[in-house]
Amino acid sequence: MLAGAAWGTILSGAGAQELVTKDLVGKPDAPKSLVLRLAGDGPNSPDPDWAAGYAKLFGDFIAKHPDWKFEMQTMSNDIGQEQARMLEQVKSGRGPDCAAVDSFQLALFKSSKVLKPMTAYFKPEEVSDLFPYVQQGIKGDDGEIYAWWYSTDLRVLYRNKSVVPEAPKDWSELKKAALASVDEGTEGFLFNGSRYEGTVFDWLSNFWSQGGQLVDDKGKPVFAAGENRAKILKAIGYYKDLVDSGAAPKRVTTIGNYNDLNAAAAAGTTALFVGGNWQLAQLKNTLDEDEYANWTFDQIPGPTADARSTGTGGWTLASFTDDREKTEMCATVAREIYAGPGTALQQNLPTAKALFTKFDVYKTPEFQKFGELLQYGQARPGVPIYPEISNQLQIAMGDVLSGTKTPEQALDAAAAAVDAAYKRL
Structure with a gap:
């Protein structure tokens, strides 16, 4: 019921009512659009609590960006197959504008030259606060940031x-x-x-x-x-x-x-x-x-x-579009929805040290211990x-x-x- 309510609820924010549904976030006639593909972490989540939580996050977000609408796509549970299919779609020009990329697959996407630089949209202090393996994972050989790694595990x-x-x-x-x-x-x-x-x-x-x-x-x-x-x-x-x-x-x-x-x-x-x-x-x-x-x-x-x-893994958000405004929006979604509140909603581990003190869920002894152990984390090459x-x-x-x-x-x-x-x- 919560998931259904999340899809069909009219959410209000900043004096305007915004629609968050299974397939669309924002007003249908909004002049700017972003095709956003996620791995079940959004208003279309199979978990009703997460679906409701993301509906609120996306509703509040789109109220601040009323000129935008997000066309929502959701991957199946076969993540390996989904990531391979998405890579082929992107290569042929049929992929989403912005999508979740498994950190396990990020190197393959980088080597395929399909990711668009996001360096300009993140402050140096934001990057330096990431765990070392995360910083290494999101950068290309040219030093550019090609994805934002927003949640991790160990x-x-x-x-x-x-x-x-x-x-x-x-x-x-x-x-x-x-x-x-x-x-x-x-x-x-x-x-x-x-x-x-x-x-x-x-x-x-x-x-x-x-x-x-x-x-x-x-x-x-x-x-x-x-x-x-x-x-x-x-x-x-x-x-x-x-x-x-x-x-x-x-x-x-x-x-x-x-x-x-x-x-x-x-x-x-x-x-x-x-x-x-x-x-x-x-x-x-x-x-x-x-x-x-x-x-x-x-x-x-x-x-x-x-x-x-x-071993440490997790998820990133990356841009595949040549439209710089859409790439900036992709980076903004990564920062304002996923890197902090979305990760806390799902109780995944954040990739930035500061977030362990920002959200109450991470202030428990268990999460503080997880945070300490991340210093020994190593990602797959x-x-x-x-x-x-x-x-x-x-x-x-x-x-x-x-x-x-x-x-x-x-x-x-x-x-x-x-x-x-x-x-x-």
């Missing part, structure tokens, strides 16, 4: 304190805690392990915490060469040892969905798992109050207590070859954890496939 270690009282400080302590939890009747340590992007991204902290690099400064794959080879084998071997020892169950090779991890926590079959920051709210909504009180989160352990890293690196490492991980290949054999096969793909770019 991976953490979730822990049931009633089973595992102390936070593991390194790999060896995590293995010990997982084995002890098995003795308490759980499956041990759970993680995504099937052929799935989340499998690689969640695991990469174990490689990055050693200082490992997937690609060099030119975007060439180097993960299987030199010092990186030893580091990545060590990270793969770590997961293999967890499964071989029983600290993690063999069924991790079938887990490829964060909801599966939530389900295990709710069923009491695990006390340790790697997941995203957003899962804390999901656990709170799923578990009884007393059960939820047992859960906390920690930094993902590295090989040593002082070696730390965590902004290069076109990354998706193939991930694909091949997913295959390698499955082969190793299922026992069909040794880590060396699996890594060599992955490296050969990635190198062949790189030569075709």
